[in-house]
Amino acid sequence: MSQHRLNPATTRPGRRHKRGDVKPGRIVVYELCKDFGAVRAVDRLSFTVEPGMVTGFLGPNGAGKTTTLRALLGLVEPTSGTATIGGLRYAELTDPLRVVGAALESSSFHPARSGLAHLRIYCAVAGIPDQRAVEVLEFVGLGEVGHRKVRGYSLGMRQRLALAAALLGDPPVLILDEPANGLDPEGIAWLRALLRELAHEGRTVLVSSHALAEVEQTVDQVVIVHRGRLVRQAGLAELAQEHSATVRAGGPDPHALFRALAGTGAEIQWAGGRELRIRGIDAAMVGHLAHTARIELHELSTQRGDLEEVFLALISEGVPAATS
């Protein structure tokens, strides 16, 4: 297949996008809703995923992550709203395996087929040389078991095979649903490096996970969903900044310090002894206010909170009540 098909948005610009500029490799989910019977799995979800970075798609189990990804990949028909890749719905992609590589679940293999046979099937569909199947198998570390039936693969090996299938068409967009499940620590480290590398090459990398800690070292952006709704889309650094920076300040007269800070709207807690724990303003501001009020400080430090706590706090705060 010819190169110009690689980014379909360049050949068919402007179709069907509802928000934002159409850009090759940009994923736009817009007002997506999906009902399964009476259950609303995805509820007016909107977010954007940019190329050149790793985006974590986070939420507890049952938050609607997999349904959203399946809607994006044309496997599930949205009740309303759109999900596009480079401005096109998945079904409109002329050569999907060369545009989007997806690894959705570690169980969608015929148990009696070998890993290599599985990949060669999709080589035939997409007109990819068979040699590529061997290459990706070796790349994911399954080179020696490629001829073995998938029935005998461990969960980690199935995850690697799913990843190999996603990489088969060398696509600019990668969508991976819980790819770290079943991988050993070595495998997780390898996956992290791989995802970073793929993003560094300019690809769009969307990775779902139910635990922020799992992807914390990998992702640049997070899209957090809960009960089918968007809780937050932000850069990881921004999130850490906003939610978890706690300033510890202490001195001989904590009461005076408390009064000096009380007007700022910061959240102040007694940390015991002569220390305060302050959230909402940074250490520089605390220092400045103390100095202005001529309060003696013995300690002034910033504590980075655990991002996982931030994540849990965000999803336990819940989401705004339905507007409908």
Place this chain on the structure above:
Amino acid sequence: MIGLVRAELRKLTATTLWWWMLLGSLALTGLFVSLSIAFSGSTGDLTPPLSTVAGQRDVLATASSPTALVGILGVVAMTAEFRHLTATPTFLATPRRGRVVAAKLITYTVVGFGFGLACLVLAIAIALPWLSAKAITVSLSAPGLSLTALGVLVVVTIYGPLGVGIGALVRNQVAAVVGLLVYLFVLDRVLTAIPALQPVTRYLPGPAGDALTGGTLPNFPLLPAWAGGLLLAGYALVLAALGARFTLRRDVT
């Protein structure tokens, strides 16, 4: 589409199912050809004598006995996608699901033809020496006989896509296979046995296949061979189209 057909052939040959089915088909053909020759003319046998073209047609028609196995192969081709969840990668590679069904219809037409040809060759290889040992000369070019040979090929071929159609409509593998077998070996026989229903039951898949092979169903108003073939192919296409339109458009979760 050529790539899709190649992919379907790779799916088929990646496991050993096709091999067992071929072996089973050849065994069935060998068995029924042998039985029909061995018991011809024995007391109570109503089939025409082997020395007549009609009798020889009956022998050759038994080469269509593996239709059920070819049908199962077609059913499995479609339903395995849902049973083993390979529908996900399949539809990711080919988002327009109708194209997947079309590729399977084409592939299993080819596969069915291969099975039909193998069984036909086996039937002839058994029948010719055996009959000549009974001092019966068989002319394969006799009009009725060559038509039956062609009919055997066509009917076995069409059961491939027919199975695909059934599988497309009934995604559940066990239900589709059991349904096919119950229809072929129970329903079809019971319904065609009721004389009053014959004006209707002649249009069922079973009798449509019999019309093609020209096998003897005493006192049954079979369709002309060409009509039987068209009707059977029509069943395959209609089932596949219904499956593609309704069943396969469901969400793959």
